[in-house]
Amino acid sequence: MKLHEYQAKQVFADAGIPTPSSQLASDVDGAVAAAEEIGYPVAIKAQVQVGGRGKAGGIELVDDEENAREAADSILGMDLKGYHVDRVLVEEAVDFTDELYVGITMDRAEGTPVAMVSRKGGVNIEEVAEEDPDAIAREHIDPSFGMMPYQARKVVYDAGIDPELTRDVSGVLNTLYDLWSEKDGADAEINPLMVTSDDAVIAADAVMNVDEDALFRQPELAEMEEDAAGGDDLEAKADEYGFDYVRLSGNVGIIGNGAGLVMTTLDLVDYYGGEPANFLDVGGGAKAARIANALDMVFSDDNVDSVVFNIFGGITRGDEVAKGINEALEQFDEIPKPVVVRLAGTNWEEGMEILNEDLVTVEQTLEEAVQRAVSYADEVSEQ
Amino acid sequence: MSVLVDDDTRVVVQGITGGEGKFHAKQMMEYGTNVVAGAVPGKGGQEAAGVPVYDTVQQAVEAENADTSVIFVPPAFAGDAIFEALDTDLDLAVAITEGIPTQDMARVNKRLSETDTRLIGPNCPGLITPGEAKLGILPGNIFAEGNVGLVSRSGTLTYQVVDNLTSRGIGQTTAIGIGGDPIIGTSFIDALELFENDDETEAIAMCGEIGGEDEEQAAAYIDEHVDTPVAGFIAGRTAPPGKRMGHAGAIVSGSGTGTAESKISALNDAGVPVGDTPEEVADHIESFL
Incomplete structure (x- = not known):
């Protein structure tokens, strides 16, 4: 979850980082x-x-x-x-003489937090990382002990920051790490950290991404989430239903279980010449009501012309999925958009028996189901 | 032969009194897994899924000689549960739990480097040696005994590819779901090394997805160290940058690292064919056997 600038600045200021x-x-x-x-x-x-x-x-x-x-x-x-x-x-407005960068993130490859400092602040740091990687000094932090003061000084020296500023910049970095650690940050960065004419530093921007899996123990930040969400109505609805959902620009709606398999379904829609309208993962063990909610989500996207439902049951049971699909579709006099279903894995035979085939098209394999949904979407968009 | 798990494995289930823990403990036993105990604080002396429950993993090890733990503990407490498994010096801990805070996993990762226990997961379906034993939530009936090792970051995608293999008569030595989180215990490289050293594994299927650089590192490792033929699949070719695609680890960063293209080309450069569809992965595997 990404905080708004004003929220992140408040959090940083409360921790003692100078902000305008x-x-x-x-x-x-x-x-x-x-x-x-x-x-x-x-x-x-x-x-x-x-x-x-x-x-x-x-x-x-x-x-x-x-x-x-x-x-x-x-x-x-x-x-x-x-x-x-x-x-x-x-x-x-801050009257500045130089712009620095400081940030804390999780180094996935090492499985360890890393602090980063650069003299090249004020520009996109990812571009700096690509074009001039040596311009960013890095220091890995042992999460069981936190950032030692010497580590903050070391990375500031390594970055070639004006020695006059070492105390202030390393102080900000230490505070930023503690904040990141206490608040379950995913990334915390200040870009630019401005240097003023009297050699003070001040956070002119503030970025704070919070680990969504840790919001249960960060009640103050969770409260900010509602404010931070904004944007797409459908994504807000997905939050309400508790789905992993990403809206895309195509017209083939996609529902499935498990992130990897749903991504694969998206990729196959593209591979067979269609355009995915969304990523929607119902998660493991979805019961009938949840399946019906998923269909409701995808139907309420005006861009969607057809829907492919791809479930490979492990914890999720085919009979529950079939019940949910029937429940969702039987309430319509006319099915709003054609639905293609492919069930495999746990209880798929039971599911196929339950499924009302007057309401949906059934395919046996993932590849066939995707191709069918793409051709339905093509027919609708040609009309 | 197989890797990591067989019918001698003695399993303690952490969280066996919860709904998921109990259900899957039974499922594991039905498949033939030797589940010998459960461990749940405050529930010592009870029985669940037909096995005795102990308050600590240590007690389960002392009383029942457990050597492996499967963890079904809710995310807020799962980091602690993994620590307990690591500190008890088990051979193997398998963490099924999804949604463990990343900073908890960073601390687990640090402790992992100080112990001899292997961790699989978290946020994974577990692993299975068909015909012998399974640890986790994989549906046993889609697997078959055979000579293909499978390693994957995603649960249901594993099932899909296994289904494509099994339905054309190709069985598996062991299938390992390594998990979809940013920080996991066993990497592609670790799994590839196990399969490379296993006499019965004649081909390896590797299913990756967007995010991080594990697949690129695995490709470099394959190039140098793996003689067993490998076929790959990468999910997330159509994922937009900056959006988390379900798994906490499945995200293409703003600067473009972690893309499917980068992973596919790294694998191709290492001589690993990458299927456009799961069916094509099975085609490649079949051609290796």
């Missing part, structure tokens, strides 16, 4: 009042979860009331790469 003074506003008057209180110049920043906000016109630097009003008016309500902007962060 700022206020959240949801209307133009509120934004102007915030700017007056903070004092010009201020930055007005759209609070949406997309990269490249600045280039897309979502961040403006203003130095008087008239410009603040104009900027807030244009940013609030704008559509930024598909996301509606309903809040802005009004923030003190």
